[in-house]
Amino acid sequence: MKRELKIIVANPSGNITIFVMTPCNKSDYQKITNALLSLTNYEAEQVAFVLEGHPASVDGAINMSGMEFCGNASRSYGLLLANNNNKTEFNIAISGAKEPVKATADPVTGFAKVNMPLPKSISAYPKYDGTLVDMDGIVHLVVDISKYSPDSFESIRDGYYKDNNPPAFGVMYYNYKENFMTPVVYVRDVNTVYHEGSCGSGTVALAVSLSKANNYADSLYNIEQPSGSIESAVHMADGKPTSVTIGGPVSLSKEIILNINIESDL
Secondary structure: EEEEEEEEEEEOOOOOOEEOOOOOOOHHHHHHHHHHHHHOOOOEEEEEEEEEOOOOOOOEEEEEEEEOHHHHHHHHHHHHHOOOOOOOOEEEEEOOOOOOOOOEEOOOOOOOEEEEEOOOOEEEEEEEEEEEEEEEOOOOEEEEHOOOOHHHHHHHHHHHHHOOOOOEEEEEEEEOOOOOOEEEEEEEEOOOEEEEOOOEEEEEHHHHHHHHOOOOOEEEOOOOOOOOEEEEEEEEEEEEEEEEEEEEEEEOOOOOOEEEEEOOOO
16 A cells, blocks of 8 residues: 655754654554665665644654664654754653653754663673663663674574563664774664664763763763764763753655555555
8 A cells, every 4th residue: 555654854964864743543554664765776774753632741752663762763853853942942742751851952053962771770781891871761781792693693682682671672783992883773673673873872872881980970972873973961960960951963855756566554
């Protein structure tokens, strides 16, 4: 079946995200996502659905296709809202986050940042000599780049899912000498692995793990990733992060109207 959709394509530091502006049923997210990600001209890594209605306490609401949380999508949506409003700060409801997140965006420069949800826990993961950061919607394991091999991600993921079942799981392979992070993320509900151009929540996981190693000092990091860099500011108190932001440039396409093939009528 054909379905007409209005979309906007966002590029937050290479983590290309398709925003579906047309209201869609949650039960159809996977079919629509599969169809959109198969359009190779966009080189998209993920899909976010803009919700038609939202509580009065927020300025907008989005669901990721796998109902996970995504920092890059949050700040991109902040810029999308800034382009259509006379303000620059927005409270956004997003899947995978228990509370709304605050996004700040400059429609002139395209710089957008978001206050990220604080990690639920930060713990050592001795099996891979890494740090496990639970973002309560996505769990990331930060490991040295030396742990990387073509099949390492699937092995690490499968081991973790034997006793856990988060909506999304990532391994952030970090080169400490070159300050370069290679993010690989699995989204459970769409059963897909993404070798991402950049990862916002993974940047937070790395930033807080670096701050922990630095005696929980307040720090500003600029993390290089395959398709761009993301900066993260970490503020600590009593050995715990009290606020974490990610930011960087975002570009947005004009609204695009597509007619896509999906598996069934919506």
